[in-house]
Amino acid sequence: MPESSLPQPSASPAASPAFPTTQGTTPARQSLADAGIPLGPLDGRYRSAVAPLTEHLSEAALNRNRLHVEVEWFIHLAHHEVLPGLHPLTDDQEQELRAIVTDFGAEGVAELGAIEKETVHDVKAVEYYIGRRLPALGLEHLTPLVHFACTSEDINNLSYAVGVRDAIGEVWLPAARAAVGTLRDMATAAAATPMLSRTHGQPATPTTLGKEMAVFVHRLERQIRRVEQQEYLGKINGATGTYAAHLAAVPGASWPDVARTFVEHLGLTWNPLTTQIESHDWQAELYADVARFNRILHGFCVDVWSYISIGYFAQIPVAGATGSSTMPHKVNPIRFENAESNLELSNALLDSLGATLVESRWQRDLTDSTSQRNIGNALGHSVLALSNVTKGMAQLKVAETVLAEDLDHNWEVLGEAVQTVMRAQAIAGVTGMDNPYERLKELTRGHRVDGERMREFVQGLGLEADAEARLLALTPASYIGLAEELAHLH
Incomplete structure (x- = not known):
């Protein structure tokens, strides 16, 4: 198409921009950088939580x-x-x-x-x-x-090892123990509080709230123990790990012994065989354990958020606090949402550090120099999440009435108990116990079954008297097996 036949832009006022441009008209403003304003939230909004x-x-x-x-x-x-x-x-x-x-x-x-x-x-x-x-x-x-x-890495690897060791021991571990302690307290207090399970998001065999809390306590404490047992390695053996300069200056000294005793004097574990750098494998191991802890805690936060959404937990309002900017009836589960996000950010950094730090070209490159300067950010986001979980748990109240009502609306979950008793009766020689699963499936699938209908079904099975009595005494709230006992195993 010739250029002259193409549509031409209109010169009329109607073609002017709908909004005036501000290019070149931005007013002078004060420099936030010169005012010392931090770039990131860990050194700004959330500094109090991560300052240690x-x-x-x-x-x-x-x-x-x-x-x-x-x-x-x-x-x-x-x-x-x-x-x-x-x-x-x-x-x-x-x-x-x-x-x-x-x-x-x-x-x-x-x-x-x-x-x-x-x-x-x-x-x-x-x-x-x-x-x-x-x-x-x-x-x-x-x-x-x-x-x-010394080469610079002799000093740096030991300095980072000391810093990370103390950050974990004096900041992260206490914060992790405190957060898990709030879960443990709830597990103990709610050990006997029956709750409807929701496998695949659907009503399932009841449990207790305490037992479900105890599962997370058990998992998280395993990861804490792994972190507690971490070795922090160090080396001080020269430019390529050969003690070449050391021997050139003082050939008669036992330099490996001098190095070992020095590293151990710092409270670290000696790494006897390295290139110019300490290999950082221990850091990758540590960050993987912390990241695994974070992921388990993330799952906990998701579960708690979901329980709040269906009313199992009520959030205790904080005086003067705003839940939603437009809906005054709401108390948003911000603590757990904030924790989720910070755990994700922490793991993104920890995973990157773990992958990056175990590699170095030939005898040395400096990719670890920038990477290691982000260890504080990686642990900082985790510590911030732990702070939010600890505070969030303190603002939860178990809605026992809601849990009880939910159980009472789902008598079909006793279908598992009934068909299992029927199987046991069949093995014992009781007649009429054929196709137990199929018969309970016909009774319960796609149907709302109340207590009266379930008891009628049980009474019509022809069970032995003691078996029938056990099932007739059973309710969704009492069908919790050993959940209360298990809740105390944490």
């Missing part, structure tokens, strides 16, 4: 751990007189060196940051930071001992 992780997994905490590792390596070498001319430090000197670590605060963070701008290398900046302080301690002559025979 800052002590272990922030950039400042990583640098403090680096100072810790460097100072302890310095003391370790002197204490064991590994190098010719070295002598053990005095108690005062060791205390003053360790004060470099304990005194590291806002001023130290700023100073270290300024040094790093010059070195453009984070670990080298730590080395210089310590070196600046040795003259005041009368140890200027030992400045070459700082970072002796």
Whole structure:
């Protein structure tokens, strides 16, 4: 088609945009970045819930751990007189060196940051930071001992191991135990509270609310035990894991023994065979266990959300709180919804870390450098979810009346009990017990069966007296087997 025959844009006012453009007219505004506003919610909206992780997994905490590792390596070498001319430090000197670590605060963070701008290398900046302080301690002559025979990864792998170990032990595990404790309390309190099961979303053999809570307690506590048993590995063996520089400087020293005792002194497990990097396998193992815990807890949150939606739980309103912005009758299950989302975010990061950290090209690449800086975010989303579960459980009240009514409307669930008793009677030689499953299927499938109809059916079967009496005494609320006892096994 010739260009001239194509429809041409109209120049009339009707063709002008429906909304005026704002391009080039945006008014001047204050810089949020300059105001120090955090980019992400963990350091903003939710900071109070995850702040304890800052002590272990922030950039400042990583640098403090680096100072810790460097100072302890310095003391370790002197204490064991590994190098010719070295002598053990005095108690005062060791205390003053360790004060470099304990005194590291806002001023130290700023100073270290300024040094790093010059070195453009984070670990080298730590080395210089310590070196600046040795003259005041009368140890200027030992400045070459700082970072002796180390590659950056010798310091980093140990610093991350210490940080992750303490974050798990002092923050994540207590939060996990607290959340699971709220489930345990409900399992105990509701051990005998009958509840209709809903296999495939349909009415099924009753249980108790406590027993269902106990299942999650049992599963989550298994994962907690796995996390508690985690090894945190470390190495300090040089640029390619061969102790080459160590032996070049002091060929007579037993460097593997020096390395092992140092790593163990830090409270870590020695990894004797590595490339330049500690292989990070222990991190992948740990993150898989935490992620598995998260997934089980996610399933719990989904179940609780669903129970709230059908009225099994009533949410205790918080004074002054808004449930819905437009529907005042609602109390949204926000705690469990928030937990679900944060568990998903945590697992996305944990799964990525676990997959990334176990690989390194040849003897070293730096893909782990950026990855490991997100460990705090990965655990932070999990800790936030745990906080929400703990708070959410405190705002739940079991709606026992609703549970009882639901059971009473579903007498057909006793069909399982009746046909199983009929099978037992047939084996015992009682006649008339043919096709028990099919007869109960005809009675119950697609039909609402009440208590009177179920009892009439039982009375017409010709059961032995004791078997008939057991079934006639049975109700959906009492057909819970050993659920109450099982609820106390957590």
